[in-house]
Amino acid sequence: MLKLYTNTDFLTETYRRQVFPLLFDLVFKENDTLLSKYQLVDAIEDADIVVFPVDYTVFFKHKKEISSLLNLAKQYQKPIWIYTAGDYGFTNYIPNSYTFRLGGFDSKLDHNTFVIPSFINDPYDSFLLQGFSALKKEKQPSIGFVGHAQSGFKKYIKELTNHIKYQVKRLFNLILADNQAFYPSSIKRAKYLSQLAVNDQLNTQFILRHQYRAGLQTELTQKESSKQFYDNMFNNAYTFCLRGVGNFSVRFYETLAVGRIPILINTDCRLPLSTKIDWSKHCLIIEEKGNVPIAEQILEFHNSLTEVAFENLQTSNRDLWLNTLRREPYFLEIYNQFKTKQQ
Numbered sequence: 248m249l250k251l252y253t254n255t256d257f258l259t260e261t262y263r264r265q266v267f268p269l270l271f272d273l274v275f276k277e278n279d280t281l282l283s284k285y286q287l288v289d290a291i292e293d294a295d296i297v298v299f300p301v302d303y304t305v306f307f308k309h310k311k312e313i314s315s316l317l318n319l320a321k322q323y324q325k326p327i328w329i330y331t332a333g334d335y336g337f338t339n340y341i342p343n344s345y346t347f348r349l350g351g352f353d354s355k356l357d358h359n360t361f362v363i364p365s366f367i368n369d370p371y372d373s374f375l376l377q378g379f380s381a382l383k384k385e386k387q388p389s390i391g392f393v394g395h396a397q398s399g400f401k402k403y404i405k406e407l408t409n410h411i412k413y414q415v416k417r418l419f420n421l422i423l424a425d426n427q428a429f430y431p432s433s434i435k436r437a438k439y440l441s442q443l444a445v446n447d448q449l450n451t452q453f454i455l456r457h458q459y460r461a462g463l464q465t466e467l468t469q470k471e472s473s474k475q476f477y478d479n480m481f482n483n484a485y486t487f488c489l490r491g492v493g494n495f496s497v498r499f500y501e502t503l504a505v506g507r508i509p510i511l512i513n514t515d516c517r518l519p520l521s522t523k524i525d526w527s528k529h530c531l532i533i534e535e536k537g538n539v540p541i542a543e544q545i546l547e548f549h550n551s552l553t554e555v556a557f558e559n560l561q562t563s564n565r566d567l568w569l570n571t572l573r574r575e576p577y578f579l580e581i582y583n584q585f586k587t588k589q590q
Contacts, residue, residue, distance in 0.1 A: 252294035265301040267330040269578045284582045297325045302332040304423040334493030335424035350495030353517035362519045364572040365497040374477040379506050384557040388549040389450040391483030393476045396436035396455040406431045446542045480505045506565030
């Protein structure tokens with residue numbers, strides 16, 4: 248059992264969207280499996296770990312409360328768990344702390360930083376009601392993509408303007424977030440996808456949109472958009488995955504959940520539980536600054552798989568998502584890692 252101490256005043260509906268994901272399952276969902284491993288305690292003397300209850304950028308605004316937890320953790324020499332949400336995340340330098348975040352740059356993250364998966368709902372519950380099945384191997388690799396990808400000068404200026412606005416807010420501390428260089432993700436996607444689309448050795452099924460989620464607003468059209476998104480993923484063995492505003496890809500986890508094979512363009516990404524998971528056995532990782540053309544690497548990877556290995560890889564990816572990358576199994580693995588540290 249890991250005993251956690253936090254400020255429970257923040258574990259209310261007001262902060263439901265900002266709460267540390269583990270605490271969400273312990274308090275709001277009352278997940279029995281996680282409650283058998285983690286326990287909230289009222290006295291810090293009984294705790295193994297101090298947890299900041301909500302996203303760091305939210306909690307930071309409450310000077311008295313954050314100062315109190317920091318002082319208690321220092322006084323009783325307890326490690327601190329910190330959750331930083333959003334596309335960018337925030338690197339803190341608090342001693343004896345561990346940060347949980349969605350992305351960031353691997354070369355800049357320390358060993359106390361844990362990347363969390365994007366915790367998505369199971370697409371087979373809502374959109375792919377036919378259930379999981381592996382695709383048979385075809386001679387040509389089938390690659391899918393549905394999403395925001397647009398080239399052109401106007402688009403470049405729009406993305407640059409958004410980046411400048413972010414930098415100004417960060418400069419004046421209107422947001423707490425790491426500094427990141429400008430990365431025109433939708434333009435990059437359009438460039439890579441256009442290179443793949445013209446290759447006659449690839450079977451590409453791309454639907455390019457000019458806005459995130461096609462700019463759809465109503466519940467009905469959003470559902471239709473999501474259905475098209477997941478149908479495309481289900482019907483193609485591979486899905487092209489490239490970072491968005493933040494240095495991570497939600498589509499990467501969606502592909503694994505569907506039981507298909509991500510083609511991940513590596514922009515100095517850190518993937519979750521990399522000391523436990525051999526990610527090279529679950530996806531094709533292509534270095535963005537590599538010298539070998541992307542299409543050539545895809546074909547080499549595809550041709551290296553036997554028919555059995557090809558189908559087993561899809562099943563393995565579905566199992567990986569179910570058994571490791573959802574919220575419950577992810578925090579069970581975190582529990583195992585921290586119990587090992589205590590021994």
